[in-house]
Amino acid sequence: MSSGISARRAAVPAPHADRSEPSISHFIIVFASLDPFPTLPATSKHLLKRLAVDLATLCSNPEDLEHTFDLLNASYGTEVAQAARNRLKQDPSIEALIAEQYWGDWPSLADLQAMPAGSLGHVYGTFMASQGLNQLPNPQLGDSVPSEDTYLQQRIRHTHDVWHVIAGLPITLAGEAAANGLTTEQLRWPGSALLISADLIHRVSESQASPTKEDDQRIDLGVAVAYGLSLGAKAQPLLAQRWEEGWERPLSEWREALGISELIARSPFPPLTGDRSPLASASIVGSWSLQSLTIRHADSAEAIPVWGEHPLGQLTYTADGRMSAVLCKAGQSTHAAGAGSADVAEQAALFRHSYGYAGRYTLTTEGVIHHVEVAADPSWIGTDQHRITHRADDCLTITTTAIASVVSPDPVSYEAIWRKLP
Known part of the structure; x- marks a missing residue:
């Protein structure tokens, strides 16, 4: 890791070589490299530097998947993440799934797409196929992580794209920012909170550049994060849901049961491919x-x-x-x-x-x-x-x-x- 930090530090211009203002990501790299917490154990320092490198990279490019997954994997071993898992395990609706280690049937994408139009399975299958998506990789957890915590992490990762469909969030920069807001509010996840910070820092940096036609048409990252946080605060616990038992249930019924139909009707995002949810109470007059x-x-x-x-x-x-x-x-x-x-x-x-x-x-x-x-x-x-x-x-x-x-x-x-x- 130290060689990676050195390489990135070398990229920071000296004051006499470049008088342009350094980016925030440069400050993050330098901060982590200067050993700001000398009393921390070596393992904690290593983790801090790893997170700093990931965060700095994502501030410049929030779509860097390698550093996104590394940041999430690194955050799983933190005390904050353990506190979040403990909180989830105390929720009675989630506790039942953990005790059962529930994992239902996941049909093939072709079988999901063949389900009734407007159903969760149909929209999820159509969404995954239209985006060329595969299941996300399993989280990397240490040997000391208890089995119930391992189940939690794997369940969260495996249902990530189902949450996207339930919330109507596309696989775009703004869509993932909204998903991070949803996850942060529902799970108190430190990794998701760090990804939000990278999204917003990138937004601040981007605002200094001249907007393009594409930028004008793109959903603002701040709006996306706020929408995701609102969804997370309003919705029933998504982690407690047995999605596999309701593949053929209309997506609109799922959203109504979760208490987010009205928010979805005011979504800043267009409907996902295959989403045939109703207009709900929004007026067209x-x-x-x-x-x-x-x-x-x-x-x-x-x-x-x-x-x-x-x-x-x-x-x-x-x-x-x-x-x-x-x-x-x-x-x-x-x-x-x-x-x-x-x-x-x-x-x-x-x-x-x-x-x-x-x-x-x-x-x-x-x-x-x-x-x-x-x-x-x-x-x-x-x-x-x-x-x-x-x-x-x-x-x-x-x-x-x-x-x-x-x-x-x-x-x-x-x-x-x-x-x-x-």
């Missing part, structure tokens, strides 16, 4: 502006933008149960003074790049049904158009199953993201 529109063909998971990166559209739901939607491609024009005097080819292009319909609507457990009374496509009139909805703050995501459309000769599924108008 009002007018919405179209932000993006994509389609997916039946034989592909690729989301393809429709009508450009910035299509136009407005969607309105009234309090008395009526709705209307108008969508079109931005920047369209004709050589004629108007569409009525345009030639047939231009009129056909305008039709293919615009759509509108209206009628009544009713809310369902999955979202909303549009009862179409008038539409640009006469085949829609008199039909019920089922939509899956998810609201997060001022954004409303609406998806469809495969349907006939003006953009493709074959049925395609749509995803439209709308933002609430003032």
Whole structure:
């Protein structure tokens, strides 16, 4: 470990060589290298330096998995982690699992995906497959760790991605930051708390750089951490749950039983792939502006933008149960003074790049049904158009199953993201 610290110390510029302000991660490395606690036992000093190197690396790059797992593994042997395990073992709902060493059946991803749409198993299997994820490696524990503590650590690690699905957290920098907040609040885990600190330090450092288009669209790490902490404080103990006995239970029922349905409805994150949770109590009444529109063909998971990166559209739901939607491609024009005097080819292009319909609507457990009374496509009139909805703050995501459309000769599924108008 000392050679690693020396290599990192060598990377710190001398004052006369570089007058730029040193990063916080540099200070962490130097602090650990100067032996700030001379009275600590050698093993404790070694652990402190190991954690410092991991933390410094993660402050610069929170997505470094090697140092993430090393920090977590190093933290498991600390007194703080032992106190957290002792606290968990005193929880009656968790104590029963430990006594039983409970471990249910984990079907293959293919079997999970074949479960009913909207079920925990289906969403978990679809989520894991869509991300190309495998089970996380088992934690590295010392020989002195009791068997019940080993079970706890392995159970926590093995169900990590189930917690992601229950909380609706993607495998992104912000999603993992939220998961660290959830874990810290639920488990009092020192490793998760250190990862939060790295996330937030990275956020501070990043804010000094010029924002990019990607940064503007990314969920703020501070918002993500706060959301995760709120979930952890609100939810029933996730570690106490026997997920394996409820693979086919609707995800929405799991969230309702855990007491987090309302928080999920206000999530800053879009729904996970396969998540068909209901809109819950969030209202859709009002007018919405179209932000993006994509389609997916039946034989592909690729989301393809429709009508450009910035299509136009407005969607309105009234309090008395009526709705209307108008969508079109931005920047369209004709050589004629108007569409009525345009030639047939231009009129056909305008039709293919615009759509509108209206009628009544009713809310369902999955979202909303549009009862179409008038539409640009006469085949829609008199039909019920089922939509899956998810609201997060001022954004409303609406998806469809495969349907006939003006953009493709074959049925395609749509995803439209709308933002609430003032």
